[in-house]
Amino acid sequence: SQELEQSPQSLIVQEGKNLTINCTSSKTLYGLYWYKQKYGEGLIFLMMLQKGGEEKSHEKITAKLDEKKQQSSLHITASQPSHAGIYLCGADAHGSGNTGKLIFGQGTTLQVKP
Amino acid sequence: NAGVTQTPKFQVLKTGQSMTLQCAQDMNHNSMYWYRQDPGMGLRLIYYSASEGTTDKGEVPNGYNVSRLNKREFSLRLESAAPSQTSVYFCASSGPGQGNTIYFGEGSWLTVV
Numbered sequence: 001s002q003e004l005e006q007s008p009q010s011l012i013v014q015e016g017k018n019l020t021i022n023c024t025s026s027k028t029l030y031g032l033y034w035y036k037q038k039y040g041e042g043l044i045f046l047m048m049l050q051k052g053g054e055e056k057s058h059e060k061i062t063a064k065l066d067e068k069k070q071q072s073s074l075h076i077t078a079s080q081p082s083h084a085g086i087y088l089c090g091a092d093a094h095g096s097g098n099t100g101k102l103i104f105g106q107g108t109t110l111q112v113k114p
Numbered sequence: 115n116a117g118v119t120q121t122p123k124f125q126v127l128k129t130g131q132s133m134t135l136q137c138a139q140d141m142n143h144n145s146m147y148w149y150r151q152d153p154g155m156g157l158r159l160i161y162y163s164a165s166e167g168t169t170d171k172g173e174v175p176n177g178y179n180v181s182r183l184n185k186r187e188f189s190l191r192l193e194s195a196a197p198s199q200t201s202v203y204f205c206a207s208s209g210p211g212q213g214n215t216i217y218f219g220e221g222s223w224l225t226v227v
Binding site: 033035040041042043045048088090101102103104105106107 | 156159172206217
């Protein structure tokens with residue numbers, strides 16, 4: 001079965017610094033999702049990537065899927081306290097990209113120090 | 115614009131008690147899911163329902179039952195709660211036309227003592 005490994009597990013950065021979170025799959029990714037979770041709340045959808053080499057941005061967050069479609073990165077530029085939370089990557093459990101059944105990495109906890 | 119609504123938000127149970135977590139979505143989605151989230155384990159799929167009237171086991175189904183009552187509602191039942199079922203439970207749904215993006219409820223905190 002497919003597994004997703006996130007790194008780092010936790011991250012503390014100073015406000016204004018850039019950071020990158022990685023998500024690596026044991027199999028080819030046909031749909032890679034990034035979610036953000038604040039403590040005590042549900043998961044908020046950030047972005048979905050499907051094509052090798054694809055890159056999407058939303059405000060100061062950019063997500064990329066590598067050409068081989070086995071690794072994705074989430075990059076935050078000029079981090080702010082509002083970026084703090086847990087970031088999770090998810091991918092289709094069967095690798096087909098169409099089932100909607102997502103498996104998730106363990107998550108990366110981000111703290112941003114003012 | 116409610117999205118995915120799950121109840122209750124918090125619940126404390128004694129070992130052996132039963133309870134049902136309720137979930138409803140108003141986005142006309144076909145697929146619904148129940149996940150549990152534990153520290154260091156990420157999110158794990160318990161059961162899912164691809165459409166009304168169908169359910170399938172996920173990664174960790176033991177100790178749980180589900181019912182897809184109609185297109186909107188998908189409930190998760192713990193027949194005899196165990197301390198190992200202490201967790202945060204998330205209901206989610208997805209539908210065609212949105213790239214199968216999954217939308218989550220706000221979570222239900224369950225403690226079994």
